[in-house]
Amino acid sequence: MNADRIAVLYRWIEYCAFGKALERRRFAFLPLIREARNVLIAGEGDGRFVARLVEQHPGVRVDVLESSGEMIRLARQRLPPDAQVTFHQGDAMQTPPGGPYDLVVTHFFLDCLSDEETGRFIRGVKQHLSFDAIWLVSDFQQVSFWPASWHSWIWLRVMYAFFRLSTGLRTAKLPQIDRALSGAGFELVAKEEARFGLTVSQLWRLRPKGSQL
Ligand SMILES: C[S@@+](CC[C@H](N)C(=O)[O-])C[C@H]1O[C@@H](n2cnc3c(N)ncnc32)[C@H](O)[C@@H]1O
Known part of the structure; x- marks a missing residue:
């Protein structure tokens, strides 16, 4: 995926499609983070989340993994000069x-x-x-009950088509995020859905070693 071409317009495309709904998802559980010291953000995009994080936790150190140079450029502009944020341009699949x-x-x-x-x-x-x-996630999800299932099905198809054409995104199907996180030893602490279940914010915590599944 190469998001360079859409980086400048990304925010405006999002606002046209969803208003401030995705913004609310990103920030939903930020007030629950009492102390963030050392943070890893993958696929930050144009910097709206990292800017809010730094504003609320001025001493925080952040590593951002982001493949798009244009997104990184925009994100840097949102940060105060003394922010301890390091951008690593490249594939987030590499070792943190x-x-x-x-x-x-x-x-x-x-x-x-x-x-x-x-x-x-x-x-x-x-x-x-x-x-x-703690792991904070916001994402889309396919709803299973009618008629919200139609709403999410249509939106997901539209969005995957848009990102495939504009960025070359190869995948066209949501991964099973819940299963992957819980399978890796995380437990869901908080969850908030919106837009008829199409969008979700979640807060996961690493399960203490030795605790029951
Ligand atoms: C859909 S955008 C989401 C941006 C932002 N986090 C948000 O909340 O809107 C996905 C972002 O992840 C980045 N990205 C996608 N695949 C990546 C990868 N394998 N490694 C690093 N960044 C990646 C893209 O460049 C883009 O900025």
């Missing part, structure tokens, strides 16, 4: 650059990966987390 991280953030990123890649990404990142790490 540091750690241990106490917070991982993947907002509308895992939907760019296949099921296999999502599982591999989560297991890879897990090796770089502190024992009490």
Whole structure:
């Protein structure tokens, strides 16, 4: 996926399609993060989330994994000069650059990966987390009950077609994020859905070693 071509317009395309609904998803559980010290963000995009994170947690250190140089350029512009944010341009599937991280953030990123890649990404990142790490996710989901199932089915097809044409995105199907995170040893702590179930925010916590599934 190469998001360079859509980077500048990305925010406006999102607002036209969803208003501030995705913005609400990204920030939904930020107030629950009492202390973030060392954070890993994958597929940050144009920097709206990292800017809010730094504003609320000024001492935080952040590694951002982002493949698009244009997205990184936009994100840098949103940050204060003293922000301790390091951008790593490249494939987030590579080994994370540091750690241990106490917070991982993947907002509308895992939907760019296949099921296999999502599982591999989560297991890879897990090796770089502190024992009490939190994982924040926002993403789309396919609703199973009618008529909301039609609503989500149509939107997902439209969005995958849009990203395939504009960025070359190869996958066309949502990965099973819940299954991948819980299979990797995370437990769901909080969840909020919106847009008839099409969008979801979740807060996951690494299950303490030795605890029951
Ligand atoms: C759909 S956008 C989501 C951006 C933002 N997080 C948001 O909440 O809207 C996906 C972002 O992930 C980046 N991305 C996609 N695949 C990637 C990969 N394998 N490694 C690093 N970044 C990737 C894209 O460049 C893009 O900025």
